[in-house]
Amino acid sequence: MDSLSRWRRFKESLCDCPGLGVSVDYSRMLFPPEFFETMGPKIERAFHEMKALEAGAIANPDENRMVGHYWLRSPERAPTAELRRTIEKALRDVKKFARDVHAGRVRPPRSKRFENVLIIGIGGSALGPQFVSRALRTAKDKMRAFFFDNTDPDGIDAVLGQLAQAGGLARTLAVAISKSGATKETRNGMLEAEAAWTRAKLSFPRHAVAVTGDGSELDRHSTVQGWLARFPMWDWVGGRTSELAAVGLLPAALQGVDVDGMLLGARYMDEATRVADARRNPAAVLALMWHHAGGGRGLKDMVVLPYKDRLELFSRYLQQLVMESLGKERDLAGNRVEQGIAVYGNKGSTDQHAYVQQLRDGVNNFFVTFLEVLRDRQGRSLAVEPGVTAGDYLSGFLQGTRRALADKGRESITVTVDHLDAMTIGKLIALYERAVGFYASLAGINAYHQPGVEAGKKAAGVVIELQKKVVAHLRTHRGAAFTSEELAEAIGESAETETVHWVLRHLAANPDHRVKKRPGKSPFSTTYSVA
């Protein structure tokens, strides 16, 4: 393409919403001239479906649920006055609680003020809070955020070590977040936290709040124990779209983030992406470009490269939002489609030094989304060369990489924002939420359920039950040594010999169950016993 056509194409393919401060350049996507026309009926249907969803239709038919995350920033759009009041009250409660904590009106028994917040959650209850915390943290934050986002004992110990150095548990507020209240990782994290507070001779309930659904296991537990507060989750907000519910707002407000700004940004983006004109609607543009890139079947990975260190967790957040929403076996008609779009990336220009070699020269199984933030930093910059700043280089590397990829026929989108603040974060969240919704309509799938995640949890439950049988058998046959095969047979689980083997291997590496191993000539003749 000659330079003049490139410039013309750029001008035609820039979705710039006046006043929004966000633009989407899709000139480097090689869609055919008739693409928007061809896709017209499909994107029209997507607009209609989105409108119905926003009005309270059952948009998640498998679970018979409304999908209401758009109401969180426009409560007046909620389908009933009661829902509206519920949303508004939750926001008021979150902000009041944060103010009370900051002012020391809600305070820990043995310290003047809560200085740290330990967020205990996983998936939709951690990725959003982590993304926002990292994106907006400053030296002047009201509280410093820490996370238990797994059931890794060593990881938990490491965070407890950091908290000890940051003033200790006496100054730490724990926020346990679980919609169902039954997520095992979060339950385990909460129990490990309780134990740590107890070891420090501190009352955990006086340091803890919950964000969870009405009547959940966590709701009951926190009520019985008399925790400081409980904030709601609702069945019409999915975990991966809950950043602007209490799940995300409470941690953000505690850190000192302008949550009203986040909500307002999302509201503005919602307005801009309700426009029923695909080329003028940035979320529609994204969805259509994803569809073009991957042939509507996810044939290309989405590589997300924000040129801004603060945004390095955006791709993790998007991994859930995009992959869990779109990675579906069946379409709404029940056909087997195996949909999805793989997402990865960290930040530019850092990632250029990791894998732009492959992006430019290697397997062409991706499209890039560059994320550009025009403002470099607070204040002025040093000249690293006469008339050039480090930020000029950052901008130059983004542009250079975009061009180097285009020269080799590699496609890219660039999302440009003016600067990074709470409002911008709200806009980005809303932009991608709606793009995912539109894409699901284009692909004819349900973006709001996750039927595939139960199997792994169930299989894990089987492992835990089998472990109990293994340990029980070794204990009732103290001193006797078994190979994996012998033990599986002895407990009547020969069909699960492999699992028994893995369980024994793990048990013997840890002191808790007193299982010892005696290595054999091969891993399969190794024997296990309890002394």
Next chain:
Amino acid sequence: MDSLSRWRRFKESLCDCPGLGVSVDYSRMLFPPEFFETMGPKIERAFHEMKALEAGAIANPDENRMVGHYWLRSPERAPTAELRRTIEKALRDVKKFARDVHAGRVRPPRSKRFENVLIIGIGGSALGPQFVSRALRTAKDKMRAFFFDNTDPDGIDAVLGQLAQAGGLARTLAVAISKSGATKETRNGMLEAEAAWTRAKLSFPRHAVAVTGDGSELDRHSTVQGWLARFPMWDWVGGRTSELAAVGLLPAALQGVDVDGMLLGARYMDEATRVADARRNPAAVLALMWHHAGGGRGLKDMVVLPYKDRLELFSRYLQQLVMESLGKERDLAGNRVEQGIAVYGNKGSTDQHAYVQQLRDGVNNFFVTFLEVLRDRQGRSLAVEPGVTAGDYLSGFLQGTRRALADKGRESITVTVDHLDAMTIGKLIALYERAVGFYASLAGINAYHQPGVEAGKKAAGVVIELQKKVVAHLRTHRGAAFTSEELAEAIGESAETETVHWVLRHLAANPDHRVKKRPGKSPFSTTYSVA
């Protein structure tokens, strides 16, 4: 597959090296029965090529270089006595310097001891140090590590803010790492660091050391300024395989990591992966399974899921090691092959809550590598249920996910290590270094060059030069306002109108060049001027 065949297949497909403490299970890869036989000649050739490489052959023909990272942990294998001495001396120097810093013999002018280390590097000069620092950090570390790994001014300011809270620059040792000494991001980071130390009225040279090649720009700069020390880089060690050279050893040793343990682990793994029997060689097994999964053409992404928080940067490290090594346009015969394997992943079970939905149900464009660490934590664990620990759950989730994926025909490898320490990290690094080398032989490509990365840097340079012209023109025509098109024409760069537009947009968002914008009806009628 019934359970008995599953167990038989597991036993047949476990590559367990006695005494190594690392095993590779590939029973869930659906390779055909004749696969190892079919691949026999190819893997034999890979063994031969690796042997020649280790003996000092020119294994990087494009750059006419030896590839010597295996000598770093077995200096006696270096092809000349001089190289051997060079390697041994560098290691001694690194360890001595770290001891001197820890003991306060090398100390900052205004503090008793260096407490922090700020590593300034990018790509191969940051990803390894970051991975190792995160994997092995403890509350008892000798020094705390921070990183400038980009040319993002705001990111630099954020790290400076953290350093201020961690005792300040007076207690911080800066380590600038750049093999060529000319990497712009690192150069900019170094200049920003110099400026910060100077603002704090501290001598930067008295707080700085360099790791760079003989005679490089950075070498000259640090020598002229009289920095505390300089450690070598060699042209026969590639950036992405330099973790066990001074690049990685110096930051690790300063943090307090057992670098001898790292080297010994790598040495052990090297020995185990020199075995010329594919099924008994864990690196050969990995390379062959990657080849099987992606049809030898990278058709499947590699999803890396360590079930251990400490390993969450392993996939970033592997992104460079794998993608930059294997993402090549041409094979050694010059045919256009567009090779590569995309790598992504963070950690389990956390990532299960982000995208196992897609892995299990959605587009089947990947294979998983589970990384299992048998030992859960230091010391004993709490029972989160009678007889069950948080670590038992972590193990259960890994096993459950592996099974749930296999039930849907999704392939996985599991790498199991006994526990996590410096030696294990050395083993993992060496395992993947050699697997990448073997895979490159199987695919017939040069794993040791990166011809595709220059284009983006060059294009960035063009942008920077254009920016200078833009600013100069606006300054010589003070007060005059130009649209992008007008300005591009005025400076005789109409062919680069798009770049001029992007440059102006960025300039106007920052105060440094005094460029102001006056918004027009569209982004293209916006005008820019210097007052």
